[in-house]
Amino acid sequence: MKRHHKIAEEDLVALLKERDRQGIAILYDNYSSALYGVVYRIVRSDALAEDVLQEAFVKIWKNFSAYDPEKSRLFTWIMNIARNLAIDKIRSKEFINSSKNQDIENTVSIIDINANQSYNPDIIGLKELVQKLSPEQKVLIDLLYYKGYTQAEVAEELNMPLGTVKTRIRLAINILRRKFEPAKTT
Amino acid sequence: MDVKEYIASGTLELYVAGVLPPEEREEVAKLASLHPEIKAEIRKIEEVMEGYSQLHSRKPGSELGNKVLEAIEKAGEPADTYPQDTPVIIRTIHTSTSAAFKYLAAASIVLLLAGNILFVSKWRSAEEQLESLIAQNYQLAENYRQVREDYTRADNDLKIAVNPGFRQIALKGLPIAPDASALVYWNDQTRETYINAQALPFPPPDKQYQLWALVDGKPVDAGVFEVSSGLSGMQKVKRVEKAQAFAVTLEARGGSPSPTMDQMYAMAKI
Numbered sequence: 001m002k003r004h005h006k007i008a009e010e011d012l013v014a015l016l017k018e019r020d021r022q023g024i025a026i027l028y029d030n031y032s033s034a035l036y037g038v039v040y041r042i043v044r045s046d047a048l049a050e051d052v053l054q055e056a057f058v059k060i061w062k063n064f065s066a067y068d069p070e071k072s073r074l075f076t077w078i079m080n081i082a083r084n085l086a087i088d089k090i091r092s093k094e095f096i097n098s099s100k101n102q103d104i105e106n107t108v109s110i111i112d113i114n115a116n117q118s119y120n121p122d123i124i125g126l127k128e129l130v131q132k133l134s135p136e137q138k139v140l141i142d143l144l145y146y147k148g149y150t151q152a153e154v155a156e157e158l159n160m161p162l163g164t165v166k167t168r169i170r171l172a173i174n175i176l177r178r179k180f181e182p183a184k185t186t
Numbered sequence: 187m188d189v190k191e192y193i194a195s196g197t198l199e200l201y202v203a204g205v206l207p208p209e210e211r212e213e214v215a216k217l218a219s220l221h222p223e224i225k226a227e228i229r230k231i232e233e234v235m236e237g238y239s240q241l242h243s244r245k246p247g248s249e250l251g252n253k254v255l256e257a258i259e260k261a262g263e264p265a266d267t268y269p270q271d272t273p274v275i276i277r278t279i280h281t282s283t284s285a286a287f288k289y290l291a292a293a294s295i296v297l298l299l300a301g302n303i304l305f306v307s308k309w310r311s312a313e314e315q316l317e318s319l320i321a322q323n324y325q326l327a328e329n330y331r332q333v334r335e336d337y338t339r340a341d342n343d344l345k346i347a348v349n350p351g352f353r354q355i356a357l358k359g360l361p362i363a364p365d366a367s368a369l370v371y372w373n374d375q376t377r378e379t380y381i382n383a384q385a386l387p388f389p390p391p392d393k394q395y396q397l398w399a400l401v402d403g404k405p406v407d408a409g410v411f412e413v414s415s416g417l418s419g420m421q422k423v424k425r426v427e428k429a430q431a432f433a434v435t436l437e438a439r440g441g442s443p444s445p446t447m448d449q450m451y452a453m454a455k456i
Contacts, residue, residue: 024258028251033243034236040244050250057254058261065317071215072202073229075236080204126237144203145235151200163392166196173199176234 004030009074016064024061031075032057035082041146042086052089056082087148129176137172144169187388192217193227195391202231343419346371346380355432357452363387366451370397370432377425379408386413386434386451394439395451399429408432410441431455 005026012030015023035056040049060078067077133141136158143149143157144165155162192198200206201214218225346352352371359366366387371380381397389395397408409423433453435445 021255021258025255028254032251032254033245034239036246037243038239041242046247049244050246050253053246053250054254054257058257061258062261070219073232073236075239076202076204076232079236079239083204126241130238130241141238144200144205145238148203148205150205150207166200168196169199169203170194170196173231173234176238177230 010069013067013069013074016061016067019064024057027060027078028057031078034075035079038079038146039082039086041142042083043089048089049086052086053082056085059085083146083148126176129178132175133172137168137175140165140169140172187217189221189223191390193224198224198228199231202228202235339419343382346420349373351375352378352380353456355454355456357432357434357454359452360450362449363451368434368452370454371420372426372429372432377427379423379426380420381411381423381434382420383411383413383434384419388413389436392439393436394441395434396437396441396445397423398433398435398445399426400431400433401428402430405433405445407441407443410437410439429456 007026007030012023012026016027032053036049036053039052039056040046043049043052056078059081063081067074130138139158140154143154144151149157151162151165154160154165158165160168197206197210197214201211206214214224214228218228347354351373353374355370355372357368357370363386365385367385369382371382373379379397383395386395394410395413396410398405399408400406406426406429407424408426411421411423431453433445434451435442435447436449436451437446
């Protein structure tokens with residue numbers, strides 16, 4: 001049965017670096033839903049998503065010595081592994097055209113509030129901030145963070161000048177950051 | 187490099203998304219290790235995106251957890267060292283009732299495990315040493331490549347500077363940047379022109395310096411060039427047929443058909 005384990009990130013990283021099976025079990029309990037959400041967004045099928053998630057955890061386990069806490073947070077690293085595996089899966093099945101041509105409504109997935117999130121009060125506030133994002137900003141976040149588009153690919157897809165991709169994503173993230181920095185004004 | 191401007195540029199947002207090409211990713215990682223504010227900014231962006239991903243989470247099937255743990259067992263350790271018979275000994279302990287046998291089995295397990303632990307820890311430390319040597323090797327190769335590149339560039343610059351065919355014109359900074367200077371090397375036979383502009387202030391990312399040749403009172407475009415932390419030495423600009431003076435202005439990236447007079451950073455008469 002899945003629970004959320006309260007554990008400091010550095011302790012979890014230490015367990016995983018030690019190849020402690022408990023570490024991977026905790027990682028699964030704490031992060032599998034978030035990773036599954038990322039993967040499902042790309043592959044759009046539970047059957048495929050389950051395969052990819054399994055491959056992702058195995059890859060995370062086997063390659064954990066490559067994770068450098070100085071370079072990134074744990075979630076960023078595992079999320080990139082899961083996302084890239086999902087993208088590879090899609091390419092191998094030649095879903096390229098259908099997934100990149102999704103219109104804006106499909107790209108923005110419905111927020112799934114479930115019991116797993118009750119541990120984190122920050123998430124509730126973030127939901128309101130997400131609603132402040134324009135549809136274009138949500139698409140920008142989706143293409144860069146979840147579909148792995150490069151700056152150039154985004155510029156082409158959304159028909160915007162290359163330089164503005166960077167400035168616009170910065171603006172979008174800044175809006176979301178208000179949740180984590182309540183005292184600041186933009 | 188202006189740290190605040192760098193942070194505001196959106197490059198870090200792209201870094202966290204994992205969509206920068208390897209050279210740019212390396213550069214960000216290097217800057218992050220040099221500037222704590224950049225590292226802190228990266229962490230903040232990561233926190234935000236973690237929250238965003240959590241918001242969009244989706245529950246996988248309930249059996250998936252077990253499937254994943256099984257797959258991990260099958261995948262084994264990267265350095266799979268535990269010998270096959272260890273599990274057998276453990277099972278034997280559970281079924282046996284003889285105290286003496288239990289004691290013997292426990293003792294042999296301790297010995298076996300102790301041996302394994304020693305073996306595993308030696309194996310791991312050898313593995314780690316190998317990884318570290320490989321990384322050092324790679325770093326040495328990188329350093330060598332960089333040094334060779336720098337040497338080639340310095341060598342080329344020297345050839346131009348000592349070539350008697352090239353006239354050296356020292357541009358002096360104007361009030362907008364009194365300490366600025368640049369050196370123009372102009373070969374008035376071949377018309378080749380180079381500029382060494384490292385003493386100009388680094389421009390903002392959306393602007394670029396442009397060289398002008400003053401010909402019979404009119405400014406003629408001699409090309410745009412880069413001034414940034416990654417470069418040193420001379421850059422080739424456009425051929426200059428004739429000039430009575432040279433000037434450098436700061437224009438929008440890509441240059442401008444005519445010079446912005448109040449953005450003139452350096453000039454000199456020949």
